[in-house]
Amino acid sequence: MKQSTDPLLRMSSQGDDVAEQSSNTVAAPTSSSSTETDPTSGTTVTIGATVPTGFEHTAAEEVKEKIGVDAQISKDRGRIYFPITTDKLSQVHLLRSVDNLFVVVAEYDHYQFKESKEETLSELQELASKLPWTNALEVWRLNRTLKKKKGHRKVGNTTKAKSNTEASDVAAAAEVVQHELPEETSAADGDAKAERTPDSETCQQDLDENAPGAKLIKFRVTCNRAGDKHSFSSNEAARDFGGAVQEFFQWKADMTKFDIEVLLNIHNEEVVIGIALTEESLHRRNISHFGPTTLRxxxxxxxxxxxxxxxxxxxxxxxxxxxxxxxxxxxxxxxxxxxxxxxxxxxxxxxxxxxxxxxxxxxxxxxxxxxxxxxxxxxxxxxxxxxxxxxxxxxxxxxxxxxxxxxxxxxxxxxxxxxxxxxxxxxxxxxxxxxxxxxxxxxxxxxxxxxxxxxxxxxxxxxxxxxxxxxxxxxxxxxxxxxxxxxxxxxxxxxxxxxxxxx
The missing domain is CATH 3.40.50.150 (Vaccinia Virus protein VP39)
Structure with a gap:
């Protein structure tokens, strides 16, 4: 398939078409962010948020109180989902109970995984080209613009010192990130670790805006998996799904200085694909001098x-x-x-x-x-x-x-x-x-x-x-x-x- 030279333009031209395609092996997504309306005029999208496990209802109450919408609590502990219009995106970042935010590309409540690992991974590869990426990527771009206006990052300051717990989240040689989560461990903690690594966001955007040609977008895929009935590992899912995303968009895989982080969250039969809206967990907002047992x-x-x-x-x-x-x-x-x-x-x-x-x-x-x-x-x-x-x-x-x-x-x-x-x-x-x-x-x-x-x-x-x-x-x-x-x-x-x- 011949691809357009600009990744976001290519996404826009193909997104509505692929949104209507359905897979013979998976159920239709229960929600998606695919519409034809310009997100800047108030398109409704689904936002996912990781929260401290046990306080999902507290987070849902805050969303209702401050955003005015009802939040759905995920089957996987430590996550909530809620719809917003994109003109309220800046308000979402002011929530006090959420760790990390992402925009949902597609959600499957009962994804029927194949028994064979090869067949399952092959399906994940095919799924990448059939997802309604359009609105999610537009929201990602809008989110990046909002952060630049607020001075969220200084140009040239693209790296930060990492704590001992964060250092283990990044492996220099890998192109994708995986978090293998046992059944009893919260996937929210995996998300918090996965999304802490800073990117070269503002610098990258400046280059995109000033360069004579479109600059290649860098990305990584993070897989958070919980459940013991899967024939594949998180690393294998991230690797194969990430390879398909790279082939579809012609993006470049970069694990540390990425522009876009694609999230593949799998909890038993629940599968949610999203795009991260936070580079580091929002829980790090108050503390500058950490102790051995600092609370989030x-x-x-x-x-x-x-x-x-x-x-x-x-x-x-x-x-x-x-x-x-x-x-x-x-x-x-x-x-x-x-x-x-x-x-x-x-x-x-x-x-x-x-x-x-x-x-x-x-x-x-x-x-x-x-x-x-x-x-x-x-x-x-x-x-x-x-x-x-x-x-x-x-x-x-x-x-x-x-x-x-x-x-x-x-x-x-x-x-x-x-x-x-x-x-x-x-x-x-x-x-x-x-x-x-x-x-x-x-x-x-x-x-x-x-x-x-x-x-x-x-x-x-x-x-x-x-x-x-x-x-x-x-x-x-x-x-x-x-x-x-x-x-x-x-x-x-x-x-x-x-x-x-x-x-």
Whole structure:
């Protein structure tokens, strides 16, 4: 088949034709972004977003609240899909609960994979030329223009330092990327890693606009696969599908300095083909000084929404680490006041540096730089806070892996829960606590039954670890009058408690 010299023009001329073609071996896509309307005038397309696993409903609520559309939660944990008109594309990038964004080319709910690996891979190759690419590529181009207007990237700054976790995402010799995901692992985490690598976006666009001839577009294919009934690997699917995409568009495969990232997401029988709209995960928005256990800002946002902060609430993070939770709260729920503290001086310094970084960034943009947040170094079992003065406690407790130990948690957790109950307002107070040490936490909560009542648990994936976000309600019991805290009070003396309250 003779191809046009300009890839995007060739795409436009062929897209509507291939959209009407159907494969004999796969079901029709449940949704596609193929229409004849110019996307800049408000074409409706489907956007996919990866979110922290367990907080899919939270992300769907935010989409409904801020975009005004209903989001569909994927069968594969950690993804949602929602329709938008392209004039709202810039608003999508302002969502606080999503990690990565992509525009859906086509979606198949029940893709019938062949038993033979060779036949399946051959079908994937044929599928590449039959997809409705037109609108997805137009949205990609519009998205790139929006980012350039906002100064998202500086010309010439096409590489960034990568963390240890990101370094493993890029292999120098490969032309395509694969993420083999076990059944119980969130595909969203795979997406987050796959889409972090920066491209030479602005430089490439400048070259495209100024060059006398059309410059060849560079691309890569990322396959995220979950399920144990496939005859092929993620690498094989990405390789063969990517080869067909390259042949169809005459693009050049480049794994690191690509212009377009094509996503092939496979979860059991669900197949979604998309084009990435983010170069790096949106969860990296607040933190400049990272610690050993820094939480993703998107996960922090989900935890904050779970406790529903109200105006004038006093919100406490007694183990703030790098300050990810109170920083996200101070930015998004700014009518509350946040107290961030830790017993580690290095953690407190990181929190202060992160606050200063956000303040400087806001000042540079001409926005008010003040944040409703304060930072303290303290002993978390003896907080310098008045009894019954805090509305919400929200923190990431030590898992006993990178920080602390499982053995220490058996003493730490009951002590923390008791002190949290002291400073939290009876009846109206709440706590949102994240931990992977579920057995120890369950035992500690059972010992604190007179002070805390568990309302809800959200199971999340934190760096591959299955953890729980626990929503607790402070009981009406007055601290100092329940069996749970009387014993502790005798141990340290009433005079010490009175002195601390006076302070």
């Amino acid at each position: 800002s998107t996960l922090c946002y989900g935890m904050l929404r779970l406790c529903k902060p109200q105006a004038s609430d006093i919100i406490l993070d007694p183990m703030c680490g790098t300050g990810a939770i109170p920083l996200e709260g101070a930015i998004e729920f700014s009518e509350s006041f946040y107290i961030a503290g830790d017993n580690n001086d290095m953690a407190v310094n990181r929190t202060v540096n992160n606050i200063c970084h956000i303040q400087k960034r806001r000042a540079d943009k001409g926005s008010p730089s003040g944040l409703p947040i304060d930072t303290v170094q303290w002993d978390l079992s003896n907080l310098p806070i008045r009894t019954s003065s805090v509305d919400i406690i929200i923190t990431d407790m030590p898992f006993g892996k990178r920080m602390g130990s499982r053995k220490k948690n058996w003493d730490l957790y009951p002590s923390c829960l008791r002190e949290m109950a002291r400073v939290c307002r009876p009846d109206s107070g709440k706590a949102v606590l994240l931990t992977q040490d579920k057995k120890c936490f369950a035992k500690a909560i059972s010992r604190m039954g007179g002070l805390w009542r568990k309302l809800h648990t959200v199971w999340v994936n934190v760096g591959g670890l299955h953890a729980g976000v626990y929503l607790l309600k402070r009981t009406t019991a007055v601290f100092g009058q329940t069996p749970e805290d009387v014993h502790e009070s005798r141990g340290r003396g009433d005079s010490q408690m009175k002195e601390r309250d006076d302070n």
